[in-house]
Amino acid sequence: MSNQKIINIAVIAHVDAGKSTLVDALLKQGGAFRDNQELIAQVMDSNDQERERGITIYSKNCAIEYNGIKINIVDTPGHADFSSEVERVLKTVDTVILLVDSSEGPMPQTRFVLQKSLELGLRPILMINKIDKKDQRALEVVDEVLELFMELDANDKQLEFPTLFGIAKNGIAQYTMTEESEDLSPLFETVIKQVGAYPEELANNSTRLQVSTLAYDSFIGRLGIGRLFEGSIKEGQTVTVATNDGKTKSGKISKLMIYQGLARVAVKEAFAGEIVTIAGIDDISIGDTICDPNDVRPMEPITIEEPTMSMNFLVNTSPFAGKVGKFVTSRNIRERLDKELEVNVGLRVEALENSSIEGFKVYGRGELHLSVLIESMRREGFELAISKPEVVLHRDPMSGDILEPMEKVIINVPSEYSGTVINKLNQRKGLMIDMDSDGTRDKVTYIIPLRALIGFRSEFTNDTHGEGIMVRSSHGFEAHKGEIESRQNGVMISMANGKALAYALGNLEERGIIFVSPQTEIYEGMIVGQHSRDNDLDVNPTTGKKLTNTRSSGTDDSVKLTPPRTMTLEEALEYIEWDELVEVTPIDIRLRKRWLSQVERKQHRNDNKKVIN
Numbered sequence: 348m349s350n351q352k353i354i355n356i357a358v359i360a361h362v363d364a365g366k367s368t369l370v371d372a373l374l375k376q377g378g379a380f381r382d383n384q385e386l387i388a389q390v391m392d393s394n395d396q397e398r399e400r401g402i403t404i405y406s407k408n409c410a411i412e413y414n415g416i417k418i419n420i421v422d423t424p425g426h427a428d429f430s431s432e433v434e435r436v437l438k439t440v441d442t443v444i445l446l447v448d449s450s451e452g453p454m455p456q457t458r459f460v461l462q463k464s465l466e467l468g469l470r471p472i473l474m475i476n477k478i479d480k481k482d483q484r485a486l487e488v489v490d491e492v493l494e495l496f497m498e499l500d501a502n503d504k505q506l507e508f509p510t511l512f513g514i515a516k517n518g519i520a521q522y523t524m525t526e527e528s529e530d531l532s533p534l535f536e537t538v539i540k541q542v543g544a545y546p547e548e549l550a551n552n553s554t555r556l557q558v559s560t561l562a563y564d565s566f567i568g569r570l571g572i573g574r575l576f577e578g579s580i581k582e583g584q585t586v587t588v589a590t591n592d593g594k595t596k597s598g599k600i601s602k603l604m605i606y607q608g609l610a611r612v613a614v615k616e617a618f619a620g621e622i623v624t625i626a627g628i629d630d631i632s633i634g635d636t637i638c639d640p641n642d643v644r645p646m647e648p649i650t651i652e653e654p655t656m657s658m659n660f661l662v663n664t665s666p667f668a669g670k671v672g673k674f675v676t677s678r679n680i681r682e683r684l685d686k687e688l689e690v691n692v693g694l695r696v697e698a699l700e701n702s703s704i705e706g707f708k709v710y711g712r713g714e715l716h717l718s719v720l721i722e723s724m725r726r727e728g729f730e731l732a733i734s735k736p737e738v739v740l741h742r743d744p745m746s747g748d749i750l751e752p753m754e755k756v757i758i759n760v761p762s763e764y765s766g767t768v769i770n771k772l773n774q775r776k777g778l779m780i781d782m783d784s785d786g787t788r789d790k791v792t793y794i795i796p797l798r799a800l801i802g803f804r805s806e807f808t809n810d811t812h813g814e815g816i817m818v819r820s821s822h823g824f825e826a827h828k829g830e831i832e833s834r835q836n837g838v839m840i841s842m843a844n845g846k847a848l849a850y851a852l853g854n855l856e857e858r859g860i861i862f863v864s865p866q867t868e869i870y871e872g873m874i875v876g877q878h879s880r881d882n883d884l885d886v887n888p889t890t891g892k893k894l895t896n897t898r899s900s901g902t903d904d905s906v907k908l909t910p911p912r913t914m915t916l917e918e919a920l921e922y923i924e925w926d927e928l929v930e931v932t933p934i935d936i937r938l939r940k941r942w943l944s945q946v947e948r949k950q951h952r953n954d955n956k957k958v959i960n
Contacts, residue, residue: 352544353620355439355574357421359464360446361454361818365476365515369446370409370422372518374608376531377411377418408572408622410606413535416544419606419622423460433460435559435633435649435692437467439574439622441542444534445471445492445508446515449483452491454757459820462499470504472537474511474520485512485524509537545620553639554578554586556623557646558631561690567602569689571631572624576646578639580623581616588628589636589645597640601627633692651692653741654710655752655797655821658717658920659699659734660684661706663930665943666844666870671934672730677705680731683724684709691720704732710739714801718917725916725931732928732939736920738798741824750824752797757790758807760815765789767810775799776828794822799831802921834924837883839876840940841869845889853906855886861911862938863888872943874927877912885945914938926951 358366410419421440423433437443443464447453453461464471473492475485489510496506511533513520520534521527555577562570580586582603588596604611604624617623625637634649662668662677669675674683684696684707695710711717714736721733741750756777760768762784769779769791777795784790800819807817839859849865859879869875869888878884914922919929919936926948930937942948 351618352416352547353419354416354538354542354544355419355421355441355620355622356538357423357436357440357443358446359423359433359437359443359460360476361448361451361457364446364448364451364454364457366446367422369444369474369476369513369515370420372515372531373418373420373534374409374411376518377413408606409609410622411608413539416539418535418538421622433463435651437463437469438557438649439559440469441545442538443469443471444538445473446476447473447488447492449475449478449485449488449512450480452484452488453495454818458495458499461495465496465499465501465505470541471508472511472534472541473508474513474534476513476515478512478524479514479517509541511537547619549577549619550579552577552619553642553644554580554584554637555639555644555646556580556625556637557649558633558635558637559649561631561633561692562624563686563690564626567626569629569631570624570626571628571635571637572622573637575617575619575621575623577619579616579618580625580637582614585640587638587640587643588631589638589643590632591634591648593645595643598628598631598637600625652712652821653739654693654695654712655739656713656717657708657710657737657739659702659706660709660721661699661702661704661732661734661928663730663732663932664704665732665873665930665937665939667868667930667932667937668730671932673728673933675730677707679729680707680724683727683729687720694720706732714917714920718920721931722916725933728933730930730932732930733920734928734941735923735925736801738796738801740827749827751827753822753825754795754797754800754819755822756793756795756800756817756819758793758815758817759788759790760811762787762789764811764815765791768807768815771803771806771810772799775803775831796825796828796831799828802834805918805921834922835881837878837881838874838927838938839878839884839886841871841873841875841888842885842945843887843889844870847875847888848891849906849908850892851886851888851890852908854890855888856909858884858886861909862913864911865908870943872940874938874940 358369360366408419408421410417421436423436445461447457461471475488477483478485511520511522512524518531519528520531522533556573556575558571558573560572562572564570580600580603582600584600586598586600588598602613603617604613605617605621611624636645638644660680663675688694688696693712693716697708699706699708709717738752743750758768772793772795775795776799777793779791779793781792782789807815839855847863847865847867847869852861852865855861855876860877861875863869863875875888914936916936919938923929923938926941928939928941930939940948942951
């Protein structure tokens, strides 16, 4: 293998701006697929949950070739909860393609990823996508992006960003709105003109590679993925690893791979500029620098923003524990979390102490970040109980005040619903900073505590009849805002074991919303519905109709029930209160009280569990 001209790029954007679709088009026009090959949309979203949810969760690499230049492409997540994925990979690229929707304009996550790019000194390329929309306002959006660059203190060179217009789903990029094109050639040419190939002379220096991503292979073990900034690296080479804590250790590269198309291909040697995957160093970590033993020059450590939310992953102690799950013990859960820590650097795990139930406190970047992990564990056969999400508070080192994470929320709703939404955000200690209206829909921007948004999404969906759009991003830390009202309704709790019967559920419908269907197996302490009032209600869903000589089951009309409310994992996590748990199994998601019996609940009624440590 000879030294090849290389450019590394990342595609960054807000959720649904078309990142994965653009990468599909780049791969297709870059020759990554055969002419007769059947193509899958969003081919980089290879994880089951990514395809089901329609979002990118993990950053991934691929490579194409254009006019003799190899272009390594990084597809990045657009959701704020996976921003730790974005932070790391940006250090491996020469430029970023900032994709912005032609009608939505810059969104909260756009700001976050752009800020990270500018801080690293990258010069972004702006591409306004979906210019075929009827409500496109591409030229206005360009001005909005320029204002965003200035707000983020971009330097003079960064402010002179090239702008392209395109339709990613059709594989088209053009220099102006009127100058039509048939392919992505303008984008390829702009990338080459913007950054040029990686300096070939750096390949003559000693080895210097920094690990930015981790992966795992069941055959060859832990893998480190990163950019080779200087020199070359060979299979079998002895290296020195400079760790983030300033220590050094010796290692040997047992396998070396690079990207070609979507595949990782084994090679004997790679050169400066390349994104490589290495195996052979079992305890390799994010930010470690791989150096020549005779010239150890550690690179600046990669810092990851701190977690903002935590949940307790507990051993399932319900009466149904172990019926369907294969992995149910605390040791099983610990081993799985340790495995996740090897590749998920936005995660932190602590063993719970002084808890009545064995388990672990797991910290992450948000509800979605942690729920993706829970869903993965569930599919792998784990059973566990999850507590109410809690925000991670900080203490100001100077004043000693308690600080809490804040979110910037942009709400876009039909005008007739905006009053209800604004009222609820105000009650949750939100601060409105902007409001705009086009006559039919209102766009409202709020700064609000993160904990105030726990459980708000389902309310928001109901209040806006499914027509509202809510996007959010991290907005730093501010002084603690005090107590915030939580769920307004109590729940209906089963006081018996057995199967739920239609007759009993029919009577309970008068008291609120039912969560279970007839013939569902239930147990004492399981939550079977939402009470219409603010207090919890103990009920018996197993009660059947009394039969007499003059009244039999056939003499009355059959009970007609409203379909029960079923919750997704995320909805269940948002719904529960401090004394409740979500029981997660490979088959079912149930809601339950932490203390199952009425006696235990009375004993713990006044526990001060609402205070987040």
